[in-house]
Amino acid sequence: MAIDKGCELFDCGHRACGGCGASLAARLLLKAAGPETIVVSSTGCMEVFSTPYPETAWKVPWIHSLFENAAAVASGIEAALKIQGRKEKVVVIAGDGATFDIGMLCISGAFERGHDITYICYDNEAYMNTGIQRSGATPYDASTTTSPAGKVSTGNRRPKKDMPRILAAHGAPYVATASVAYPADFMQKVEKAINTPGPSYVQVHAPCCTGWGFDGSKTIAIGKLAIETGLWVNYEMVDGEVTKVKRVVRKPVEEYLQEQKRFRHLFKPVTLTAEIAKIQAIADANAARYGIDIKLPPRSGAEAA
Amino acid sequence: MALNVGCTAPPGRARENRTGSWRVFLPRFDHEACSKCGMCQLICPEGCISETADREFVPDYDYCKGCGLCAEECPKHAITMVQEEK
Ligand SMILES: Cc1ncc(C[n+]2csc(CCOP(=O)(O)OP(=O)(O)O)c2C)c(N)n1
Ligand code: SF4
Ligand code: SF4
Numbered sequence: 257m258a259i260d261k262g263c264e265l266f267d268c269g270h271r272a273c274g275g276c277g278a279s280l281a282a283r284l285l286l287k288a289a290g291p292e293t294i295v296v297s298s299t300g301c302m303e304v305f306s307t308p309y310p311e312t313a314w315k316v317p318w319i320h321s322l323f324e325n326a327a328a329v330a331s332g333i334e335a336a337l338k339i340q341g342r343k344e345k346v347v348v349i350a351g352d353g354a355t356f357d358i359g360m361l362c363i364s365g366a367f368e369r370g371h372d373i374t375y376i377c378y379d380n381e382a383y384m385n386t387g388i389q390r391s392g393a394t395p396y397d398a399s400t401t402t403s404p405a406g407k408v409s410t411g412n413r414r415p416k417k418d419m420p421r422i423l424a425a426h427g428a429p430y431v432a433t434a435s436v437a438y439p440a441d442f443m444q445k446v447e448k449a450i451n452t453p454g455p456s457y458v459q460v461h462a463p464c465c466t467g468w469g470f471d472g473s474k475t476i477a478i479g480k481l482a483i484e485t486g487l488w489v490n491y492e493m494v495d496g497e498v499t500k501v502k503r504v505v506r507k508p509v510e511e512y513l514q515e516q517k518r519f520r521h522l523f524k525p526v527t528l529t530a531e532i533a534k535i536q537a538i539a540d541a542n543a544a545r546y547g548i549d550i551k552l553p554p555r556s557g558a559e560a561a
Numbered sequence: 562m563a564l565n566v567g568c569t570a571p572p573g574r575a576r577e578n579r580t581g582s583w584r585v586f587l588p589r590f591d592h593e594a595c596s597k598c599g600m601c602q603l604i605c606p607e608g609c610i611s612e613t614a615d616r617e618f619v620p621d622y623d624y625c626k627g628c629g630l631c632a633e634e635c636p637k638h639a640i641t642m643v644q645e646e647k
């Protein structure tokens with residue numbers, strides 16, 4: 257199926273914040289998936305902004321599950337379609353809270369049973385719809401309403417959970433990470449996931465201007481910085497093996513962190529050098545693990561780093 | 562309100578919600594400077610930019626929220642955000 261740049265199956269009039277990365281993810285997802293798709297959404301920003309009753313921005317069949325059971329609802333739809341010999345594709349689009357935290361049980365079950373579904377997590381790295389609470393996807397040191405930075409804390413104490421590996425460990429034939437900052441790459445991955453028989457998973461980084469604290473015009477710039485600093489890695493895994501990685505000439509993590517209010521406490525009132533070094537170490541570990549670094553030939557007169 | 566099986570809504574009914582009224586800044590397109598790359602159309606979170614028959618990229622101001630993403634990402638700097646006149 258070729259990607260049709262013209263068709264809009266996710267329509268205007270939705271109530272997402274201006275510049276919302278998740279709303280861009282929804283649009284791109286349907287451009288890639290096409291009209292023969294049934295979408296399941298868990299409770300969260302996307303469900304709320306796209307379907308305040310009696311409105312809907314979706315122009316494909318769409319169902320709201322509970323917060324926790326989108327994968328189970330999708331499993332049931334897939335099983336019913338199969339028995340009727342129908343060919344529609346079943347796609348879940350769910351937030352990181354719904355995916356990394358409360359939905360884990362249902363996702364694990366769906367993947368273990370091997371349903372032919374595509375599960376897409378739009379990762380805005382917290383529970384945005386209920387007021388920016390931390391989730392298992394919140395990065396280290398991000399300030400949220402349940403991991404507030406202040407006198408006794410530098411923000412979220414735990415690193416981001418490695419959800420893609422957990423699903424790869426279930427034997428998922430196709431697992432990928434993507435970003436709304438690279439729309440063509442995301443759409444290709446959605447197409448591939450949908451056309452891979454069995455359960456597949458795509459985790460798309462969806463910068464959230466409201467929850468992260470930046471201007472909505474910068475959603476793509478912020479998404480690119482996450483990748484350029486090594487704090488988000490775009491890769492593909494086929495049958496558990498990493499087959500493709502986006503390589504970059506890496507920038508220091510400060511360039512990403514200082515653009516967002518959720519990390520402002522790392523720079524004001526004083527620069528927390530030791531904390532920033534810990535975040536740099538996370539990026540360095542990602543770089544080593546996925547081999548993302550493009551090594552530039554040394555320039556004459558340039559200092560060796 | 563009588564509801565039988567859950568709640569349903571006709572596809573795309575969100576169009577009744579004219580989000581253009583949210584706008585504080587408005588994107589102005591310079592069609593001369595535009596290279597027709599299609600980037601703005603691809604990345605607009607509202608999906609409100611379309612290409613006309615004479616190949617001009619134009620936003621639908623009924624829905625454009627004025628987020629400024631298109632202006633930020635246009636490789637030709639052909640889009641400028643200007644204060645909305647109300
Ligand atoms: C069982 C249950 N617990 C809590 C809630 C309240 N709730 C609704 S959406 C949400 C957070 C959603 O977070 P996420 O999945 O990351 O989506 P986001 O809003 O960030 O897009 C919560 C806690 C709920 N609807 N159901
Ligand atoms: S809070 Fe974030 S995810 Fe939710 S609609 Fe606004 S920008 Fe999008
Ligand atoms: S992004 Fe800029 S150059 Fe490209 S089509 Fe839009 S206005 Fe034209």
Ligand code: SF4
Binds near residue numbers: 625628629630
């Ligand atoms: S300002 Fe935002 S909503 Fe308006 S056309 Fe540009 S990208 Fe779309």
Ligand SMILES: [Mg+2]
Binds near residue numbers: 379
């Ligand atoms: Mg979230």
